[in-house]
Amino acid sequence: MKRAYNFNAGPAALPEWVLQEAQKSWMDFNNTGMSVMELSHRSKDYEGVHNEAKALLASLLSIPEDYEILFLQGGASLQFTMVPMNLLDNGQTGYYALTGVWAEKALKEAAKIGKTEIAASSKEDNYTYIPEAGDIQVPENAAYLHITSNNTIYGTQWQTFPTGLKVPVVADMSSDILSTPIDVKNFDIIYAGAQKNLGPSGVTVVIIKKDLIKKNPALPTMLSYETHASSNSLFNTPPTLAIYLLSLVLKWAENQGGLEAIATINNKKAETLYNVIDNSNGFYNGHAAKNSRSKMNVTFTLQSDELTKRFLEEAKQAGFVGLNGHRSIGGCRASIYNAVPLEHVEALAEFMKTFQQNA
Incomplete structure (x- = not known):
């Protein structure tokens, strides 16, 4: 499975x-x-x-x-x-x-x-x-x-x-x-x-x-x-x-080695996704100010509602679950809590890059 x-x-x-x-x-x-x-x-x-x-x-x-x-x-x-x-x-x-x-x-x-x-x-x-x-x-x-x-x-x-x-x-x-x-x-x-x-x-x-x-x-x-x-x-x-x-x-x-070890992995997961957002030349836009960014919930929007809808549909087809932003603000959200493996976050980062290249 x-x-x-x-x-x-x-x-x-x-x-x-x-x-x-x-x-x-x-x-x-x-x-x-x-x-x-x-x-x-x-x-x-x-x-x-x-x-x-x-x-x-x-x-x-x-x-x-x-x-x-x-x-x-x-x-x-x-x-x-x-x-x-x-x-x-x-x-x-x-x-x-x-x-x-x-x-x-x-x-x-x-x-x-x-x-x-x-x-x-x-x-x-x-x-x-x-x-x-x-x-x-x-x-x-x-x-x-x-x-x-x-x-x-x-x-x-x-x-x-x-x-x-x-x-x-x-x-x-x-x-x-x-x-x-x-x-x-x-x-x-x-x-x-x-x-x-x-x-x-x-x-x-x-x-x-x-x-x-x-x-x-x-x-x-x-x-x-x-x-x-x-x-x-x-x-x-x-x-x-x-x-x-x-x-x-x-x-x-x-x-896992306690909270110090868990924090190290969480920092890496957050850095992986925020780097994609920051290096996308505005294709992806983070909601939070950089000095207030969450390491648990990465929120972002794309350049249009139509593009956002297409991103979410293609992400779902690729096996990514739960990326819809909250109904009150829309957009996208990746929740990367402790149990989300680094490999899954890296897979999402690669999907985001590929989606931008093909958009």
Whole structure:
């Protein structure tokens, strides 16, 4: 079977090794005579999977002991609500850096809970750039600053993060977590839907500083971080299969040499595609400003809608999947998450060159 050149934005490519390992135990996990999907989440066999996933994530990201790791459901979209519900106290204000649609959605949900303000925005330039981290200032009495580290639709990514603030920093890292080393201590909450770099859809990772977890009887039970932290994310039935596959992805990342090695490959993949765009004499035009370019989502347009349509049709015929730009801005987008092999990116680069020559 020939694997597709999968450039989907999410759910996205998974490492072949992960799929093969999962296949080995599909019918019989750990000699239980059952699939992981069939195990009780209260069983010792599943508990081992659950805790190993936490330990692997803590090791790969060097997560300090004063942080809790939670496996939740509802995607990053539910975190748009949980963050303000748990952090936005009466009289305080949540500050948001607007760098794309998902940041807008996070702000919209927070505004339903309490007071919000925009700390910085690139909306006036159709989100082609990331605001300067050093220019972002928020009052010391703010509830938090929220950022979206990578913007899948527009192909922009924070190159440096705001530091030295006196308020909690919350980051939606759904589309670039595990792609490069980060200093977790610079953030008070990191959350990420798994379906891009961490595993399949269905589980959301939340890394939260323990001193932000408070018991608040007024909160709905399932929307309180304390509920999940106090029960090792086992208050209700978790997405057991998704967490098992997440643990395999983390093992794969460890086997690649960790985040330093993964970042080296990701840099090479991004450089390969951006070089084609930059050397095309305007045939391909990148959406993002060069100093804000994403290493996860390469967005570009061609010289006309007709040419774009032809490019996408021929790319599909050649086995390339998921290159359509987001419906809100059109154009093209190649999502080159961790699991997308360098060889697939090089094949796309060659296709782009050949398409330009024949256009």
